[in-house]
Amino acid sequence: MMAEAYDSWAHLEKETDTELIKKTGLLVFGDAAIDFTHQVARTLASLNVPYRQYNATELRGKFPMFRFDSGQVGVYDPQGGLIRADRALRAYQTVFKNNGGTIKDEEVVDSIIPGDIVTVKTSKGEYTAKSLVITGGAWTTKLTQSLGLQLPLRVIHTRVCYLTQREKTYTVDAGMPCFIYHLADDKCPENTYGFPCLEYPNQVKVASHAGQVLNDPDFRDVSSPLDQTIVQTIEAFAQRHLPGVNPEVGIIEHCMYTMTPDSDFILDLHPGWKNIVIGAGFSGHGFKFAPVVGKILAELATDQRPSYDLRPFRMDRFGAVVTKARL
Template identity: 30%
Template sequence: MAVQHFDFLVLGLGGVGSATLYHLASRGYQVAGIDRFPIAHDRGSSHGHTRLIRQSYFEHPAYVPLVQRAFELWEQLGIEHGRDVYYETGIIECGPKDGELVSGVLASAAQHNLDVEHLSVSQARDRWPQFGFSEHDSIVYEQRAGFLLVEQCVSAHVELAQWAGAETFCDQTILEVKSESNVVRVKTNKAEFTADKVVLGVGAWARDLIPELADLITVLRKPLHWFQADDALYSRKSGCPSFLFETEAGHYYGFPSSDCRGLKVARHSGGEVVSDPLQVDRTLDETEREDVRKFLSVHLPGVSNQPTDHTVCMYSMTPDSHFVIDRSQADGRIVYAAGLSGHGFKFTAALGEVLADMASEESPAFDLSLFQRCRFD
């Protein structure tokens, strides 16, 4: 079989890869994407129906310009494709006064002049009687927040890329990424390709395909849960916001009901270590469901304890929970984004643009110093 050559190859077509494919194709390059699974599959980190997007980023103020660009690009994607991918619900963020969540939100809001409301417990109870708040809670609300329809985001990026001329090769396992003098060669179980530049957005498989990250990334198994809920109280159409809580037991987040499965909730902190992403346990331990039931009983007491669905995804964690966005130490023609640490999907529209800039030797519009690989040396 003849070796196919492209200007760029994008390895992995989840959140990061699909967006990168779109940005490169829309600039007129000859580009192809490769994935071991079908588009918008449920075997990695970019699935599960919804993902939060929020602006006053408690994790670090440096994320704010990047997520602001992501908001613009998600809205542009919906218009260009003719499919809604983002729904604004607003978000409640609640935690102890001395915790990291609310203090981080307020710090980012102050640094970037963002509009957030800092509410008293009585104000929050009056406004959202369907939520439970303790007297010791600190509560903020941000209207510029909501959720993305994750599979629709991925498929829309890929479809637009294909309409612009990109090729996709699914159900192909990447066996080798090899640097040669004039090209980068990629071998799969079915074909062989060469490219001038390669972009990797391979999620939980970064340890295998990006050698300099092999000892840095830990993959965690993360169950997502849906429960029956009264639409009059907990649906998007009734005005229920998304939410993020910092509690003694951990961080929990969720979304108002948007389909027949009801309200979605998950624990952000913790997680079982995954040694092989292909062998992750996708069954649900009842103790995992009971954990989120306890959270719901305190903070969303009107939600039924009757589950309707679940799924399992993976987080690819770095030691400091910040992303790694960089060039390969071995070959500057290879760029990547990895280790998104369970909070990356909202950024992927912008990360695709950043990686397209890096791969095509253009200067990204953002300060990426927080995300460099060398911080771990």
């Protein structure tokens, strides 16, 4: 799907005259004994994507803004990078409205009533449609339970940290890539990742996929004891691998992942109501696929043949998900 996603993002950039993709390159590194980096290399090779592999000595020469341990290896994808998410949302909303769409912000969905015509009741009104697409993110479970669906979704509350650069080597212009660090030990969890300075002046963005289960997404910004644990983890990573960065977290932002058991998406029709489409469980890595996911959901909502084989994304792969008594 990523090949089409790249093309779609480029089309949106041209249509809105806005830079959305920043190609910084992507460095994936970790211990040679762990298969993760080798798996990334195999995947890139299978897709004919150009990449380079480096040992620890080569990494030090190529990426001096990092500190690498002996025995570590890296895979570099020069086409990798980041999406300017705030700009992307604005661009899509602009195109949506230019094509006749209406956006209703700050409006809570109170209930969804299925039928040949679907009714959505909100805090500000009532809407009807021949078909409905539900992409509720962390609120998906709240929206689908009344439709008899018990989807195995867990909301994970994560934190994103920013640290100040001391040396001007952590910018896009200086060659700083986005990175993923994979090492399962007591000093750093799997898949710590980061971006060069971009969102805040002189602030390197570093985060991890670690988090805690969040029972109610409406209370995501409530602090917890885990905050300090994650901050300590990020600071330990920075001290170990980012020598030109002040290893004290200055800014913390809150984030939610809506996880499926296998971390793959749900893109499917409601098993009882074929005019209700579910897009959920994007598990922290769905945003880059947004153009393609939107296309697929639109195809499902308009009874078209999907552009992709959706069997890997069907909800019944998790077993029974329907509570008949609630239909």
